Amino acid sequence: MTSKENLEEKLHQLSQAISSDDNLVENVMNRIPSVPAWNETKAGHIKRIIMKHSLIKLTTAAAIAIVVCITISYFSGNVDGTSAVYAAAIKALQNVNTVHVTGWTTRIHPRHIIVGDKPFDTTKRYPIEIWEWFSEDGLYRMFEREGPITVWQDEDWRYVYQAFNDILHIDKSRPYRLSTHFQFLVREIESFQKHGDKMTIRADRITFLVDRVIGSRKAQGFQLDNDIRREEIWFDNETQLILEINAYVLDDGQWKQWRHGVCTYDQEVPANIREYAPPDAKRVEYSSDIDPKYEEYHSRLREIAAYYKEHPLPETMELLPRENGEKLDDWYSPGRLSGITDTTGYWVLPVQSSLGDFLRSKMPYGSLRVPKDLKKIELNHDLITNYEHTSRQRADFVLDALGLELVEVNEQRKVWIAHYDGRPLKPWQQVKAPVARGDARHMKPGMDFNSNPHSMRHLLESFAYYQDYDLTAKQTIIIDETGLPSESVESPFDESIAVSSASPYWHGDKIIETARQWFKEQFGVTFIEETRLMTVYVVRKREQM
């Protein structure tokens, strides 16, 4: 065998040793989004070429617009105009090692508020200092100080220190959307990214501003507006990097500036920033996945992972009883199994509630009937499940393990058919719950239960959910025939389909009339009562078969 053949044989053996993973393609394809953020409608390289032309057009337009700001129709319905700015700015950032932002803000957003914390004075300007950089070993670092809040992030951890209440919160470093690096600027640049039917993710209108000089750099500016927010972003004409950001909010019909930031690049990071260490705070909090108080549970997850590394994963699912009563908070993140979850999709769902609570959100709201004695069964288990399993499959599996089953029966039910009169809707931010929450310590019917952007579908489902909180499947349910957009690929709280900033707590008979009135007044949505044959999901003991 020649030395070449010998080497080829060795390479062949090496290839065999690096065995392929049958599930890799599937796992990767499951993890990547069906509609990537960068993928609009055109091919990337073609898009880049078109963008170049668009930029040239934009620059020319800027030269013509000497005195006045012109709302450029160029952007209207044109994907590439905004995409061009987005792509050029993102590309420019790729050559940067250090970003430094200084300025001020009038808005301080505490991550953790405790009783007694006073609201921040919004007439005051709080200094901003942000550094994002790659260290000598090529690792990303971020230091961000906005008034009394300091954020420090390395490749592993993110520390948020609040000087005003002396709380330090620690969690794992998480990338912001697609980007781990230069998060502050990427958020700004995203303003130019097209989003669904909207012109961009944050703006309905873009205005081209007159060129100006910032420091010694010639800058090209854009003003991005929607109904309540305005941003001016200035780019270096030559480098396409952001030079200045000004943000405004509509206040009593006037645009009021709440943030100003000036960006510089590739400066040397001062030693006090580079070597910053979060202070010893009076109170230290952790995110649930690293919280030492869950150490016992994390240890259990490690044991489960070790077991499944040696044994086959369950064919479907497995329900493991828990031996200890360690109570996990409701918001505890699902348990990932190290070395297993990423490759197989199997993870651990803590099931630690009554059977009724476990099932209530797994069936269409208002359609689940669980007898009283079964509803109270307390579960203290871990369900080994897969990302591919549906909620219904998980419910069926758990019920089966308890000797129960879920059957579907058809029943005549009282339903409300929801219709919309077509009136223009108010901005969703202006729609509030019918009963003010104030400083009430307990939730009362009609109060805002969940402050987020909510779609009409969400509000209607929420009504059925709280009306039938006892899981009798005998209360009114709503059929949505409003035609208002209800599906979002982004999230259930997508602003683009939102109609309300509040989701009221519609519990009990007495609130029904208030609910009818609220839907009518706020949205022009009325209900026609009918009786219809509907599916009811009934939990029962398996012997009844």
Add this chain to the structure above:
Amino acid sequence: MRTDAELVNAVVDGEKQAFAVLVKRYERPVRAVALDVLGDYHSAADVSQEAFVKAYEQLAGLRKPKAFGAWLMKIARRCALDSLRRRPKETRLETKIVTAIEGPNGQLDEDKQRLLAAVVKLPKSEKQVVILRYLDDNSVKEVAKIVDRSVGTVTKQLSRAHKRLQIILERSEK
């Protein structure tokens, strides 16, 4: 067979399944790079997946779709190094020792590890063709098509890579 550049452009165009072809094509090369850094099969498998997902997320920023392979290897290496850094120091040391001693259980024996390290040390263009030719079991013609070079160029690069590998291996044996 579509070239890397054609597949990359197809993915950016919205043909998500084209990315599955790229994953299949570069599965072993990516794992090889991760394995070289981490020395542990299970971690390399995790990192491979991470690398592909990252590559997908950043695909629109790839200026030369033709250079997908080399670019992906960089991402894989970076992911592997990140993963290594996240490990406690004791584990890093342990991995190196265990990898050198043990053969079975998904870890490479010493000879294969040395060969893999040598492949990873090759210049970019040679490394790519060697990985595609031997670790991913493509014919020379297929490699040429994938990297969008002529068969003659690929043959020459392979030949140079052979010589270089011999030298690297001889040196590492001393």
